[in-house]
Amino acid sequence: MRNICVYQEFLTEAHKAQIRRTAEALGFTPHFFALERFEEARACLQDCEVLYAHDPELLREAPASLKWYCCSYAGVDPYCKDPSLFANPDCMLTNSNCYGVTIAEHVVMVLLMLLRRMPEYEEVVRNRGWSNQLSIRSIRDNDFTILGTGNIGVNVAERLRGMGAAKITGLSRSGREQEGFDEVLPISRLDEVLPRTGNLIMALPGTAETYHILNRERIALLPRGAYVVNVGRGTAVEQEPLAEALNAGHLGGAALDVMDPEPLPEDHPLWTARNMILTPHVSGNMTLGYTCDRNVELFCRDLENYAAGRPLEGLVDRTRGY
């Protein structure tokens, strides 16, 4: 008997039927558990070779016979940082790159909110005022720098291009060319790109290399009035100097969907920083049907790869961190 433990909250009956159909055709039996049934999932997991979940604590309970952990999230930093979570050091880890569409829509939204001065106009409206001559900017004919050219970065670039963006620069570890970008540079050239970056979008995984990659010195390299959007991991930004740069007017605004730590402590300076759009890690939330459908599709596709002994599409290099 080859068993799969599925521990998820977002699955519809149709998703379960789809997983069951795929699994059974390949000789597997899936066992479904809602999040409140942790103990039952843990017990079942002892006879499973595959786990589809997003819970490090459940993974910690898996036997050495677990061969594949499919994480339904995109960010797998907790798993890469802590090898002790895997009883079997050779257990494969995959992540789920199904968040590009929803996160890109979030990025377009907050970019437009920044370019069009919405934090300030919302303040005007809260005071029932009627000033309307703040100077706005456009996506059209504007330049953008995207840190991270993965699933999210590519979806953001596609949408900015569709709205008439001028130059889109990507930065990635490899600097490998990528469709939709005018240029992709290795991240080692970041310091050279920042002084000409009026709009910076950060969509990086949380790794040792990306920790505080936007630090105090680099914030200072951005031109006056620049906008910063972060939808990757909160650890990528040094937060106190970011708040200072906003309050001093060096930056024109920022939009953070991710912070460090989350939730943000109640007295943190980010809450009150000038022209700051904070959202409580919502950009990739699992309430969107499209995201959930893709998540299940990716799992089923990799289950077929797994059964056939082919490489898994979502395979994570645990030493690299993504």
Next chain:
Amino acid sequence: MRNICVYQEFLTEAHKAQIRRTAEALGFTPHFFALERFEEARACLQDCEVLYAHDPELLREAPASLKWYCCSYAGVDPYCKDPSLFANPDCMLTNSNCYGVTIAEHVVMVLLMLLRRMPEYEEVVRNRGWSNQLSIRSIRDNDFTILGTGNIGVNVAERLRGMGAAKITGLSRSGREQEGFDEVLPISRLDEVLPRTGNLIMALPGTAETYHILNRERIALLPRGAYVVNVGRGTAVEQEPLAEALNAGHLGGAALDVMDPEPLPEDHPLWTARNMILTPHVSGNMTLGYTCDRNVELFCRDLENYAAGRPLEGLVDRTRGY
């Protein structure tokens, strides 16, 4: 001597040079006045055959010899409603359809804010909270109904299409096919379209026919949870029933950039309506360089048409109102 009176606040030196070059090549002399120089503009206007402005009060001072009034705004309802503004009843009126890009970016922004529950998340963040499981929707695979298929409607449709919208229905007076729309229906079929409209975008001119076109009965025809965006004229929406439908939860949210009257009175129910995104008529503001450049381009192109005796591109049918 053929004279042009230019009474505008947004022109750069480069714009003035462009107008001067175009005018002089055609045998005209342009005279430029900033808005605070109303009296001088009025005096000069007595010897002008063309006026490029956006001020009904200045137009009222024009002599019967004025042949063409180029309004730098898109909405020309004040001029169509009040024929007494024109000493010469045959004076041509043109409007400036240069606002499509900036208003479409505004529409994409507020649509995403509604679909992604930003009014509610902003409330969470103002209270320093961390709930993030509100159910969101996407532009991708979603359907949209656009009332008005002019310059604004076309630019909105193009952007929604680029972000993966499913079906885009347009409604216009003629119902004439239009690129970027899956279907365009005559506005007489509005009542049939509203019950299947989850996302309604209104970009209509202010005319007798569009007055309260979204009235109480039609708001009730929209499905529960629908979103309404208005960037045309505030008179198109019956505002009290809109506020009631929001507060009762029949509508999921609304975004109004235009209201009736403007500014909105301090005790108006729209200020506090649930899930309402109000902006003080900013979507087409003249601080955006792109909009200003197009405005001047359109004027110069029609000046060439005017000089050659060709029909003017921006010509308004004053009885129709746009």
